[in-house]
Amino acid sequence: xxxxxxxxxxxxxxxxxxxxxxxxxxxxxxxxxxxxxxxxxxxxxxxxxxxxxxxxxxxxxxxxxxxxxxxxxxxxxxxxxxxxxxxxxxxxxxxxxxxxxxxxxxxxxxxxxxxxxxxxxxxxxxxxxxxxxxxxxxxxxxxxxxxxxxxxxxxxxxxxxxxxxxxxxxxxxxxxxxxxxxxxxxxxxxxxxxxxxxxxxxxxxxxxxxxxxxxxxxxxxxxxxxxxxxxxxxxxxxxxxxxxxxxxxxxxxxxxxxxxxxxxxxxxxxxxxxxxxxxxxxxxxxxxxxxxxxxxxxxxxxxxxxxxxxxxxxxxxxxxxxxxxxxxxxxxxxxxxxxxxxxxxxxxxxxxxx
Amino acid sequence: xxxxxxxxxxxxxxxxxxxxxxxxxxxxxxxxxxxxxxxxxxxxxxxxxxxxxxxxxxxxxxxxxxxxxxxxxxxxxxxxxxxxxxxxxxxxxxxxxxxxxxxxxxxxxxxxxxxxxxxxxxxxxxxxxxxxxxxxxxxxxxxxxxxxxxxxxxxxxxxxxxxxxxxxxxxxxxxxxxxxxxxxxxxxxxxxxxxxxxxxxxxxxxxxxxxxxxxxxxxxxxxxxxxxxxxxxxxxxxxxxxxxxxxxxxxxxxxxxxxxxxxxxxxxxxxxxxxxxxxxxxxxxxxxxxxxxxxxxxxxxxxxxxxxxxxxxxxxxxxxxxxxxx
Numbered sequence: 001x002x003x004x005x006x007x008x009x010x011x012x013x014x015x016x017x018x019x020x021x022x023x024x025x026x027x028x029x030x031x032x033x034x035x036x037x038x039x040x041x042x043x044x045x046x047x048x049x050x051x052x053x054x055x056x057x058x059x060x061x062x063x064x065x066x067x068x069x070x071x072x073x074x075x076x077x078x079x080x081x082x083x084x085x086x087x088x089x090x091x092x093x094x095x096x097x098x099x100x101x102x103x104x105x106x107x108x109x110x111x112x113x114x115x116x117x118x119x120x121x122x123x124x125x126x127x128x129x130x131x132x133x134x135x136x137x138x139x140x141x142x143x144x145x146x147x148x149x150x151x152x153x154x155x156x157x158x159x160x161x162x163x164x165x166x167x168x169x170x171x172x173x174x175x176x177x178x179x180x181x182x183x184x185x186x187x188x189x190x191x192x193x194x195x196x197x198x199x200x201x202x203x204x205x206x207x208x209x210x211x212x213x214x215x216x217x218x219x220x221x222x223x224x225x226x227x228x229x230x231x232x233x234x235x236x237x238x239x240x241x242x243x244x245x246x247x248x249x250x251x252x253x254x255x256x257x258x259x260x261x262x263x264x265x266x267x268x269x270x271x272x273x274x275x276x277x278x279x280x281x282x283x284x285x286x287x288x289x290x291x292x293x294x295x296x297x298x299x300x301x302x303x304x305x306x307x308x309x310x311x312x313x314x315x316x317x318x319x320x321x322x323x324x325x326x327x328x329x330x331x332x333x334x335x336x337x338x339x340x341x342x343x344x345x346x347x348x349x350x351x352x353x354x
Numbered sequence: 355x356x357x358x359x360x361x362x363x364x365x366x367x368x369x370x371x372x373x374x375x376x377x378x379x380x381x382x383x384x385x386x387x388x389x390x391x392x393x394x395x396x397x398x399x400x401x402x403x404x405x406x407x408x409x410x411x412x413x414x415x416x417x418x419x420x421x422x423x424x425x426x427x428x429x430x431x432x433x434x435x436x437x438x439x440x441x442x443x444x445x446x447x448x449x450x451x452x453x454x455x456x457x458x459x460x461x462x463x464x465x466x467x468x469x470x471x472x473x474x475x476x477x478x479x480x481x482x483x484x485x486x487x488x489x490x491x492x493x494x495x496x497x498x499x500x501x502x503x504x505x506x507x508x509x510x511x512x513x514x515x516x517x518x519x520x521x522x523x524x525x526x527x528x529x530x531x532x533x534x535x536x537x538x539x540x541x542x543x544x545x546x547x548x549x550x551x552x553x554x555x556x557x558x559x560x561x562x563x564x565x566x567x568x569x570x571x572x573x574x575x576x577x578x579x580x581x582x583x584x585x586x587x588x589x590x591x592x593x594x595x596x597x598x599x600x601x602x603x604x605x606x607x608x609x610x611x612x613x614x615x616x617x618x619x620x621x622x623x624x625x626x627x628x629x630x631x632x633x634x635x636x637x638x639x640x641x642x643x644x645x646x647x648x649x650x651x652x653x654x655x656x657x658x659x660x661x662x663x664x665x666x667x668x669x670x671x672x673x674x675x676x677x678x679x680x
Contacts, residue, residue: 082427115460123426124458131451134416138423138431145405146428165447168416175411330461331495333519336548336596 004206006217008249011224014277016285024224028292034223035287037071038280039298040305041091044100047309048107052258056317057107061088065221065253068279069185071095072226073153073246076234082121082139082152084132088185088252089155093122100309104316111322130160133169133182140173140180140237149238151179153230159190159198161207170245174211179237181230182245185220187252192265205247213245220248221279224286250279358538361531363505364394364470367512368432370542372402375430378516381408381417382434382471391436392472392531414440418447418469422455425465430516435471438525439483444469445490452521453496468515472528474566474617475664478657479528485654486565486618491523492594492627498547499594501525503568505538507592510545518547527566534569548596552605556587559677560605562628563615564591567647567665571615574670586674594624602628603635610641611677615665620648642680645673 011022018024026034045064052060063070070091074083083096090103097120106113106125114124121139126132136154143150160166161184173180186204188195201207208215214236216229226248233244251274255262262271287293328335328343335343358366372378380395386409389396399407410417414435421431435441441448452465475484492499500515500522502508508526515522553568554575561571568590575586587605591598606612612632614625629644647665655663 084423112460114458115462118462123463124455128446128450131419131422131447134413134419134447135423135426135451137416138420138425139427140423141420142424142427142429152423164443165415165419168411168413169419171411172413172416172420327457330457330459332456332498333464337599338597 004202004209006203006205006215006247009216009218009225009229010222011228012222012282012286014282016282016289018286026224026227031287031292034071034075034227035283035293036301037075037095038067038223038283039301040308041067041071041094042280043302043305044090044094044103044309047313048104049254049258051104051313052107057104058109059257059259060107061257062254063088063091065274065279066185066187066250067091068223068283069183069220069226069248069250070155072223073155073181073183073230073248075227076231077151077153079119080121080148080150082123082136082150084123084126084136084139084152084154086126086130086132086155086157086160088157089125092155093125096120096122098122100312101315104312105319108316109322110319111326129163130156130165130169132156133166134172136180136182137169137173137176137178140178140243141176144177144179144240149179151181151234151237153181153183155183155185157190158184158186158188158195158204159193160184161204162198170207170211170213173243174213177240177242179240180243181233181237182243183230184245184247185250186247187250189252189256189266191256191260194266203247205245208245211245213243215245215247217247217249220250221274221277221282223279223283355537355539357535358505359532359535360502360505360508360526361392361394363509363538364512364526365396365398366538367509367516368395369398369401371513371516372398372406374542377428378430378432379406379408379424380432380434381410381421383410383412383436385409385434390434395434414443415447418444418452421467422447422452422465425467426455426463430466432468432470432516435469437479437483438471438473438487439485441469441471441487448491448497448521448523449494453494456520457496464519465521466519468512468522468524470512470515470524470526472531473525474527474529475654475660476529476566478660481654481656484528484660486525486616486649488525488594489618489622489624492624496520497595498522499525500547501527501564501592501594503527503530503565503590503592504534505536507545507551507590509538510543511547511592513542514544514547517544522547525565529566530569545592547593548598549592550598550601551590551592552601553588553590554586556585556609558585558609559611559613559674560587560589560602560609561613561615561670562589562591562602564594565617567615567617570665570667570670574667574674578674591628597627597631599631599635602631606632606636607639610639612640613645613647613670613673613677615647615670617649617664619651620646621651623648642677645677647673
């Protein structure tokens with residue numbers, strides 16, 4: 001039997017210093033780019049939460065605390081690769097080219113909220129749990145069948161691993177040696193259900209063993225560690241060595257969505273404990289320790305990002321709202337006669353007999 | 355041309371499309387070396403290899419999910435459901451995912467694929483293999499629903515389905531998989547999706563059906579013409595979605611009487627949709643209410659009673675008299 005003890009991969013201690021023996025192969029520019037993305041996703045998330053409270057967007061699932069897992073993993077993807085995000089994954093999407101305006105449009109219920117440009121392979125947020133696992137297998141396998149070295153990265157929560165599509169997709173990925181990476185963001189909560197009620201295993205990652213798949217367990221709040229393990233997984237995938245399952249251990253600091261009240265099922269003190277190892281604060285300490293960053297620069301970048309977010313909010317709010325007739329357009333490539341008739345009935349003024 | 359069964363016609367359709375289009379693949383249980391439990395994919399893996407005719411693990415949902423990923427990344431998968439009775443396991447992937455990826459992504463991602471397999475009863479199969487689930491998929495925007503009733507249509511409709519830019523659920527009538535042989539052209543040909551077929555023209559009554567019961571209706575129409583000079587029109591719907599309103603309405607304008615016949619259970623069956631369309635579009639031409647001849651509102655029954663359960667000639671005769679004497 002294979003050893004069930006998976007070492008938790010880390011690069012930084014709580015003070016933001018590199019652990020012994022850790023080397024980082026990112027340039028200064030890349031290190032700062034990584035930070036900018038993390039900060040941007042954090043500031044967006046906080047703003048989006050407030051926009052919901054102001055009634056300017058609809059239900060919103062905050063990802064606060066999970067930025068390192070999302071940004072650090074997706075930072076490795078290249079153009080032509082695929083991202084199959086789960087529902088709490090906007091930071092992952094932003095890192096792979098989704099713009100803030102379209103994320104806001106999505107939260108406003110606009111038809112173009114999940115539309116991405118032709119050269120950006122970001123699938124719509126899964127919402128259902130977890131159809132994206134087999135879908136990512138298919139997209140990854142398609143690249144392999146064509147002889148390309150593109151990969152697909154699918155993300156999932158800890159609760160999602162309880163479902164049938166996780167099992168079916170993981171099994172098929174391993175059977176077909178699909179160049180896929182499955183990143184489980186173990187944030188320890190599925191709405192109100194804690195992980196110990198979700199599964200009887202000690203870790204999520206040990207499930208990889210059952211599929212004959214590589215598994216890695218990483219500190220999901222340590223962006224450099226997430227970056228590094230994902231980089232190695234992607235390298236294996238591109239080399240034809242098959243899929244990898246990564247468990248990124250993190251914590252859902254906020255509520256499940258803006259409609260959820262976590263005080264009903266957990267103590268605030270638990271979240272406070274995790275805030276001690278907040279992914280953005282931790283990484284900022286590292287950059288300052290390395291002499292790459294300062295509080296002054298941080299304040300300036302924060303202001304710039306807030307300005308960008310303001311612009312995105314303005315643009316999203318100024319976007320023409322979805323009209324009823326728009327929803328007939330992409331049901332099929334060409335609308336059926338029935339759809340055309342229904343669309344025409346919407347377009348023409350409804351006649352009421354006098 | 356040669357005489358072929360529905361099984362052979364479907365095999366030939368896939369074979370010919372796969373020769374032309376290297377992106378077409380078949381995925382399913384036992385479709386490889388075994389050629390499928392009904393031999394629908396017989397010989398195809400030998401010809402096209404294991405990467406194109408793929409034996410999958412037992413995973414209906416996973417397989418449709420994988421097919422979606424293949425489809426959005428440039429392939430055209432055909433998923434074989436070993437029996438359509440197993441398709442419930444894949445409902446989320448079909449109805450929430452494949453059917454909606456085009457609309458959710460604003461047209462950026464599309465999932466052209468065919469999900470095909472045998473359906474319907476009458477062959478004493480094991481339980482849970484025989485249901486007629488077409489109405490679920492006709493009720494799902496984004497899907498097309500195609501049901502051939504004979505070998506010629508099976509080939510032409512399947513080629514159109516594989517080439518279609520949207521996901522198609524393709525129901526193959528298991529009871530007549532091999533019992534009907536007819537001339538099927540060797541060359542590729544297409545039957546448009548969305549066009550019903552007038553199997554037999556008539557003046558006094560229209561019977562609308564799809565799949566295996568089309569043959570029951572046709573045989574009865576012939577018999578009643580010979581025995582009593584009764585002129586019955588028989589329409590094979592061929593596709594439920596898109597629905598061919600025009601052919602149905604033109605027929606009703608002529609005959610003024612309609613029976614819908616299907617094997618699926620009565621309540622919420624697609625016959626209810628057909629009847630309503632007739633109400634909406636041809637009410638003033640009707641001489642009597644639309645009659646339905648269908649399965650009963652029970653789970654598909656035990657084999658010992660399945661022949662009595664399924665809509666048969668006797669029940670159809672009763673319906674014919676009912677509408678003619680209204």
